[in-house]
Amino acid sequence: xHLLYQSDSYIVVRFEVPVEHEATDAQGNGLSRGGxxxxxxxxxxxxxxxxxxxxQFEDGVxxxxxxxxxxxxxxxxIERFAALGNTPVLMH
Numbered sequence: 001x002h003l004l005y006q007s008d009s010y011i012v013v014r015f016e017v018p019v020e021h022e023a024t025d026a027q028g029n030g031l032s033r034g035g036x037x038x039x040x041x042x043x044x045x046x047x048x049x050x051x052x053x054x055x056q057f058e059d060g061v062x063x064x065x066x067x068x069x070x071x072x073x074x075x076x077x078i079e080r081f082a083a084l085g086n087t088p089v090l091m092h
Contacts, residue, residue: 004036007071010078011039015048039089040082047085057081 005012016034035050036057049057064077 005074005078007075009041009075010082011037011041012078013037013039038078038082038085040079040085043082043085044089045082045085046087046089047082049081049084053081 002014002016003011004014014034014036033050035048035054037046037048039046060077061074064073
């Protein structure tokens, strides 16, 4: 678990779980399973994305980072994925 981003509006955490069978992709990189948890602080809801949606999120963040994005730019991008969340955030 790695905290990737935190703003007044969102928290993004990456979860990685290594594949047990020493699998590699076409470039020889070790494969892993996992995804991203996005927490919308104001709406008090969260979503966990994995698979193709997580790859789309990661690609979008990488493309955004190639420029000089502001916190607002990141928040606007994250908002598109956070809007899919419907799991309430509960404090224990």
